Amino acid sequence: MSFALTVPAPTETWYLVLGAVLFGIGSVGVLVRRNPLVLLMCVELMLNAVTLSFVALSRSVGSIDGQTAVFFILVVAAAEAVVGLGIIVAILRRRPGVTADDLTELRG
Amino acid sequence: MLDLIWLIPALPLLGFLVMVVFGRRLGDPRAGYFASTMLAGSFVVTVAAFIDLLGTPAEDRSHVVTLFEWLPVGNLQVDMAFLADPLSIAMCLFVTGVGTLIHVYAIGYMHGDPKFSKFFCYLNLFACSMLVLVLGENMLVTFLGWEGVGTCSYLLISFWHTRQSAATAGKKAFITNRVGDWGFMVAMFLAFGAVGSLSFATVNGAAIQGDLAQSTATAIAVMLFVGAVGKSAQLPLYIWLPDAMEGPTPVSALIHAATMVTAGVFLMVRVNPILSVADAWVPTMIAWIGVGTALFAATIAVAQNDIKKVLAYSTVSQLGYMFLAVGTGAYVAAIFHMITHAFFKALLFLGSGSVIHGMHEEQDMRKMGRLYWLMPVTAITFIIGWLAIAGVFPFAGFWSKDEILLFAFADNVALYLVGLLTALLTAYYMTRQVIMVFFGEARWTDKSAEHGAHGDAKPHESPWVMLGPLVVLAVLSTVGGFIQMPFSETTERLGRWLHPVVEPAEGIGEAHIDGSWADEHIFVLAIIALSVAIAGIIAAYLVYQRRRVKAVEPAILENAWYYDQTVTELMGGPGREAFEAAAWFDANVVDGAVVGSGRAVRSAAGGLRRLQNGYVRASAGVISVGVVLLLAWLVIVRGIV
Numbered sequence A: 001m002s003f004a005l006t007v008p009a010p011t012e013t014w015y016l017v018l019g020a021v022l023f024g025i026g027s028v029g030v031l032v033r034r035n036p037l038v039l040l041m042c043v044e045l046m047l048n049a050v051t052l053s054f055v056a057l058s059r060s061v062g063s064i065d066g067q068t069a070v071f072f073i074l075v076v077a078a079a080e081a082v083v084g085l086g087i088i089v090a091i092l093r094r095r096p097g098v099t100a101d102d103l104t105e106l107r108g
Numbered sequence B: 001m002l003d004l005i006w007l008i009p010a011l012p013l014l015g016f017l018v019m020v021v022f023g024r025r026l027g028d029p030r031a032g033y034f035a036s037t038m039l040a041g042s043f044v045v046t047v048a049a050f051i052d053l054l055g056t057p058a059e060d061r062s063h064v065v066t067l068f069e070w071l072p073v074g075n076l077q078v079d080m081a082f083l084a085d086p087l088s089i090a091m092c093l094f095v096t097g098v099g100t101l102i103h104v105y106a107i108g109y110m111h112g113d114p115k116f117s118k119f120f121c122y123l124n125l126f127a128c129s130m131l132v133l134v135l136g137e138n139m140l141v142t143f144l145g146w147e148g149v150g151t152c153s154y155l156l157i158s159f160w161h162t163r164q165s166a167a168t169a170g171k172k173a174f175i176t177n178r179v180g181d182w183g184f185m186v187a188m189f190l191a192f193g194a195v196g197s198l199s200f201a202t203v204n205g206a207a208i209q210g211d212l213a214q215s216t217a218t219a220i221a222v223m224l225f226v227g228a229v230g231k232s233a234q235l236p237l238y239i240w241l242p243d244a245m246e247g248p249t250p251v252s253a254l255i256h257a258a259t260m261v262t263a264g265v266f267l268m269v270r271v272n273p274i275l276s277v278a279d280a281w282v283p284t285m286i287a288w289i290g291v292g293t294a295l296f297a298a299t300i301a302v303a304q305n306d307i308k309k310v311l312a313y314s315t316v317s318q319l320g321y322m323f324l325a326v327g328t329g330a331y332v333a334a335i336f337h338m339i340t341h342a343f344f345k346a347l348l349f350l351g352s353g354s355v356i357h358g359m360h361e362e363q364d365m366r367k368m369g370r371l372y373w374l375m376p377v378t379a380i381t382f383i384i385g386w387l388a389i390a391g392v393f394p395f396a397g398f399w400s401k402d403e404i405l406l407f408a409f410a411d412n413v414a415l416y417l418v419g420l421l422t423a424l425l426t427a428y429y430m431t432r433q434v435i436m437v438f439f440g441e442a443r444w445t446d447k448s449a450e451h452g453a454h455g456d457a458k459p460h461e462s463p464w465v466m467l468g469p470l471v472v473l474a475v476l477s478t479v480g481g482f483i484q485m486p487f488s489e490t491t492e493r494l495g496r497w498l499h500p501v502v503e504p505a506e507g508i509g510e511a512h513i514d515g516s517w518a519d520e521h522i523f524v525l526a527i528i529a530l531s532v533a534i535a536g537i538i539a540a541y542l543v544y545q546r547r548r549v550k551a552v553e554p555a556i557l558e559n560a561w562y563y564d565q566t567v568t569e570l571m572g573g574p575g576r577e578a579f580e581a582a583a584w585f586d587a588n589v590v591d592g593a594v595v596g597s598g599r600a601v602r603s604a605a606g607g608l609r610r611l612q613n614g615y616v617r618a619s620a621g622v623i624s625v626g627v628v629l630l631l632a633w634l635v636i637v638r639g640i641v
Helices: A012-032 A036-061 A065-094 B007-055 B086-109 B116-135 B139-157 B164-195 B200-209 B214-231 B240-246 B249-258 B262-270 B272-277 B281-301 B307-327 B331-358 B376-390 B396-411 B413-438 B464-483 B493-502 B522-546 B560-611 B616-637
Strands: B063-073 B076-084
Touching (some): A012 A036, A036 A065, B086 B262, B116 B139, B164 B240, B214 B272, B240 B307, B249 B331, B272 B281, B281 B307, B331 B376, B376 B413, B376 B464, B396 B464, B396 B522, B464 B493
8 A cells, every 4th residue: 555645746836836925024023013023023024925936926027137136135134133143132222121112112 | 995995884883892892901091092093083984975975076975885795686786785875974073073072072971970881882873873873875875874873872771770760761862763664664665666676776777767657756856755754853753852861961962963863864865866757746845844843843942941951842843843844855964063063962962961960860850950150161152052052153064054044935935933932932942941041040059958968059150071072062063154155156156066966967956946936036035044043042031041931831832742642542542552563463474374274284193104113014015015015016907917
């Protein structure tokens, strides 16, 4: 008896759906979480979801442009992570255990 | 030397600035010496400029010195520039000359005053403003001086500001002058609108060449006359001048003789081409307002008992003569009378100050009398001033008043008759004053009891620092007529000197009366004027010295025809309501529009700022919603998939 596990070949739609799900998780995370570090991670998740969509679409369209954009996003994301982490670490040092809701200095 | 005429106003200005900083350290009397030196310096510069101007041909006697660009705004190009021409230099000569004498006098008069240095500080600023006014090359520079003398008069009239009446008088002068300033400003707007320049040369030039429409010229002339009426205390705005007596006496002399009140007459002479182009009723109106004021003020002066009030009303009256001259086209006569008036009115005021000083601050003539034997120098100089203002041959006033009456006769006999009646009253009230102060019986002796603690109750002669200027002014009042004698072309020195200014073109400016009946019978008119003056003197002599006739001093004249009370009632009643209505309109409608729009923006912003609550997730949510809406718009409306 053999279990022939037939896995259907993944299509672009799968990747796009996965990207949308990841983006949704990320954006909901930004909206509901209060830990600054988690917020940053959620933003990264959203960025990576978009990156995945770029790759998938690039393949379906048959153009290299999408994959080129991915490199840019990776570089920018790296820089953004550095700056963002630096800021968050600085804030946490000054006010240990602070949440995003406590940081309302820009209130109008 | 003419390039240095900016020094004329600059020296008193420097004096002012130095005394603002170091006045208190200079103190009494060095601040007075310093201030007098500064103005004397101006006088020296003026004399030098005068000599320089004499050396140039008559038609080139106009020199502009531009210091810097003042207002380079689009079409409005105004320079800080001074004009040296026969008119401005003639004015400067007596402003600085008489002004210096008054400064010197004030050293003695103000001696011991706790605000001695501040007084001279203001006095120098006053002289500076007047010189800027006179030397201004364009209307705006003149207006700067114009406002300057207004401000200084306010500061000086209310100099003893702890006295309620002085504080009120200062405010009254300032506010009344503002009415006139309004006229001057409107005239400037009109002139700029019509000609595109504020320079006297350009505006007058446009009038001479016929580029100025008659209606515009009429409007400008009327508005400038409104300004002149305010500054030169004519009907109906004369009310501030008698109250200006609240200031120290040297200030009265300065305001009445050398500066300030002459500004209006000067302005009219300066813009004489505009008056020539304006409708014929404008000069007629000026002449009638002038002669009307002259008579009106003279009647009031007849019944005043304050030694300075008499002189104040006589100034209003004499200024009326000057406007009569302006209205009849006798610009030279106007300036001539202004100069002689500066001499004898300064003399009379300083003399009255000397009397007040000697009487221990007593101003009521009913408490004086017989001072001739106690204050001989003051008395003799005062008598010379009296003869000059009354128009007795050969004193200065005789010549100038006669010339004005001559032109008035040539213009309209009615004007002449009113002017003659005024001359009669002038001689009468001045004689009354001289008799009440210096002759008759002494009415002050009874005061010695209450003045017991004072020690010296007897009136005394003033120090020489005060008498010196009196003597100089007495000499000038005697020989002042010398500058313009109507015998021939050569003796009309002032006329020749002013000719380029008062008659810049054929048919513009100065009226010509050659060949008229008045001109041919000039000696008849002179004898009539002289006999009228002597009649006035004799009448007053009979009434006040001999007491043959009972004095006629009705209450209505003593109260100045109740003019002040009427103005107070009108302005305090219906006027006040009108002003309050205007203020309400301003506060609620005009300001309401401005404040209302501000308030609307503020409340809208107050609503919007709630969005900025500072929560990161709120911002992120707004961004997400925005992205979704943007995508929806792109897909649904624009159809991009």
